[in-house]
Amino acid sequence: MARRPARQPPQRQRPPENGSQSPPLSDRNKIIEAFFALLAEQAFEEIGYMDIAARAGVSLATLRNEFGSKLPIVAAYVKAIDRKVLAEGDADMADEPPRERLFDVLMRRLEALAPDRAAIRSLMRSARRHPTLAFAFNGLAVRSQQWMLTAANIDAAGPRGIVRAQGLAFLFSDVLRIFVDDEDESLSRTMAALDRALGRGQRWSGFLDDLCRLAPGRRCVSRFRRRRRDLDSDRDLDRGGEAIPF
Numbered sequence: 001m002a003r004r005p006a007r008q009p010p011q012r013q014r015p016p017e018n019g020s021q022s023p024p025l026s027d028r029n030k031i032i033e034a035f036f037a038l039l040a041e042q043a044f045e046e047i048g049y050m051d052i053a054a055r056a057g058v059s060l061a062t063l064r065n066e067f068g069s070k071l072p073i074v075a076a077y078v079k080a081i082d083r084k085v086l087a088e089g090d091a092d093m094a095d096e097p098p099r100e101r102l103f104d105v106l107m108r109r110l111e112a113l114a115p116d117r118a119a120i121r122s123l124m125r126s127a128r129r130h131p132t133l134a135f136a137f138n139g140l141a142v143r144s145q146q147w148m149l150t151a152a153n154i155d156a157a158g159p160r161g162i163v164r165a166q167g168l169a170f171l172f173s174d175v176l177r178i179f180v181d182d183e184d185e186s187l188s189r190t191m192a193a194l195d196r197a198l199g200r201g202q203r204w205s206g207f208l209d210d211l212c213r214l215a216p217g218r219r220c221v222s223r224f225r226r227r228r229r230d231l232d233s234d235r236d237l238d239r240g241g242e243a244i245p246f
Contacts, residue, residue: 040118101152141169
């Protein structure tokens with residue numbers, strides 16, 4: 001089956017083809033979009049409030065009213081990505097094993113993130129330089145991955161769910177390191193990296209053991225899984241220590 005075109009992040013707005021006017025962006029979405037455009041050009045710590053307001057075309061008072069600092073702008077973007085992934089569930093995956101459902105959910109997430117690769121790469125670099133920022137990002141990442149686990153119909157409640165979400169946040173951060181440099185429209189390198197990451201999770205203190213028990217001989221119907229059979233799985237991931245909230 002042909003792979004659907006890459007999805008766009010929720011805040012992106014384009015004029016309709018019939019020439020009619022699209023609804024104007026809210027001030028909040030203007031700020032999110034402007035901030036991520038700036039992140040593609042410079043580091044998180046170098047961006048000032050005046051820069052954000054000027055790029056968004058809003059006053060400083062409006063910026064302050066919508067966001068108290070830069071981190072909540074990142075959190076708002078992450079929430080928008082969460083909502084997009086949750087709204088696009090694939091009913092065909094309901095009978096598949098947990099690992100396959102999670103693979104499908106995370107690939108949908110990566111598709112939604114694709115237009116903002118440069119900004120995500122910038123945030124990853126800033127997190128490596130600043131441990132306090134990495135710590136803050138980790139909190140966003142764990143909360144987001146709890147929603148992704150839930151979308152895959154995997155229990156993310158209680159202490160065990162938090163452990164799962166934390167482990168998944170680290171695994172997904174490894175995948176993002178491949179993703180930000182994967183310009184192939186098919187995301188073949190990213191899919192191979194995600195496949196390896198979920199397989200590696202099986203060996204991480206058992207936190208993903210129940211995700212990795214695939215029935216022998218079972219053929220997955222995931223539109224992503226079909227494209228994995230011929231992918232090179234020999235590349236090692238560039239492992240790091242921080243979890244990025246995407």
